[in-house]
Amino acid sequence: MSDKKGWGATVAGWFIETDEQAQAYGSEVITDTSAAVDPSGIAADDQSVSSEPPSASLAGEYATPSPTQRVFKTEPPAATNGQVDFEQVFAAAGVDTEERERVAKTIELLRSLPVGTDAGVKKQIVEAALKAFGVPLEKIIEASVEEIQALDGYVRNSAANNEQLIGASDERIKQYEDEIKSIRSVMQQSVEEQQSVIRVCNDKKLEVQQVLEFFGQDAVARVVKASPKLHDPSEQAGVAAS
Numbered sequence: 001m002s003d004k005k006g007w008g009a010t011v012a013g014w015f016i017e018t019d020e021q022a023q024a025y026g027s028e029v030i031t032d033t034s035a036a037v038d039p040s041g042i043a044a045d046d047q048s049v050s051s052e053p054p055s056a057s058l059a060g061e062y063a064t065p066s067p068t069q070r071v072f073k074t075e076p077p078a079a080t081n082g083q084v085d086f087e088q089v090f091a092a093a094g095v096d097t098e099e100r101e102r103v104a105k106t107i108e109l110l111r112s113l114p115v116g117t118d119a120g121v122k123k124q125i126v127e128a129a130l131k132a133f134g135v136p137l138e139k140i141i142e143a144s145v146e147e148i149q150a151l152d153g154y155v156r157n158s159a160a161n162n163e164q165l166i167g168a169s170d171e172r173i174k175q176y177e178d179e180i181k182s183i184r185s186v187m188q189q190s191v192e193e194q195q196s197v198i199r200v201c202n203d204k205k206l207e208v209q210q211v212l213e214f215f216g217q218d219a220v221a222r223v224v225k226a227s228p229k230l231h232d233p234s235e236q237a238g239v240a241a242s
Contacts, residue, residue, distance in 0.1 A: 068149045068150075068152040068153035068156060069153045069156045069157050069160070070153070071093045071094070071149050071150055071153045072092045072093050072094075072150070072153060072154075072157075073092060073093065073094045074091075074092045075092065076088060076089045076092035076093070076150075076154055076157075077089070077092075079158065084154070086151075087100065089150055089151065089154050090146075090147055090150050092150070093146065093147075093149065093150035093153065094146070095143060095146045095147055095150060099139070099142075099143035099146065100143065100147070102135055102139060102140050102143050103140060103143050103144050103147055105133075105135075106126065106130065106140055106144075109125075109126055109129055109130075110122070110126060113125060113126075
């Protein structure tokens with residue numbers, strides 16, 4: 001177990017542990033999947049099991065800069081509706097067609113083996129078959145790591161772009177919120193000013209009304225009706241009703 005632990009700690013950065021694999025290796029194996037997405041070098045021996053949910057751990061890890069973000073020779077295609085063109089991603093990272101075919105054939109061979117086949121037996125079968133086809137195992141390993149680097153870099157670059165988009169969007173939202181706040185403030189000020197206009201005008205109307213009350217309602221009615229400058233409120237009401 002100690003040999004396996006040492007080997008696992010050395011190359012842990014290349015692997016994403018599954019629950020089944022973690023149980024097989026026991027509690028000594030690093031099970032934090034966030035540590036398994038940094039194929040940039042050697043993982044630290046003192047990594048501990050993460051207490052965060054996998055999604056949180058991975059999200060935080062992908063936000064960390066990594067050399068894999070610079071593996072691309074050309075710009076890889078953007079994902080469409082969350083789907084990735086893996087062949088184009090590998091090609092953009094410089095993984096040539098022959099290398100990709102070697103990995104694909106090895107995957108097909110592994111999938112063709114019966115479920116439950118002993119791991120040691122699987123290894124013997126696959127290695128024997130690949131050697132029979134004249135495929136160097138080192139080349140397959142190298143190509144597989146290249147593909148993992150490409151995938152990790154793709155995810156990290158996508159995460160960086162997403163962070164940039166979110167940051168810019170948050171800034172725009174803040175600007176809009178500030179503008180909305182300013183507009184609401186202007187609206188509120190306008191309402192308060194209108195209420196003040198109504199209040200002071202009504203106060204002045206009551207003050208002037210004292211003059212009309214002094215002369216009496218009949219006298220006021222006669223003057224209003226005879227004057228071309230005045231408007232009879234009763235007539236206005238009738239026009240509005242019609």
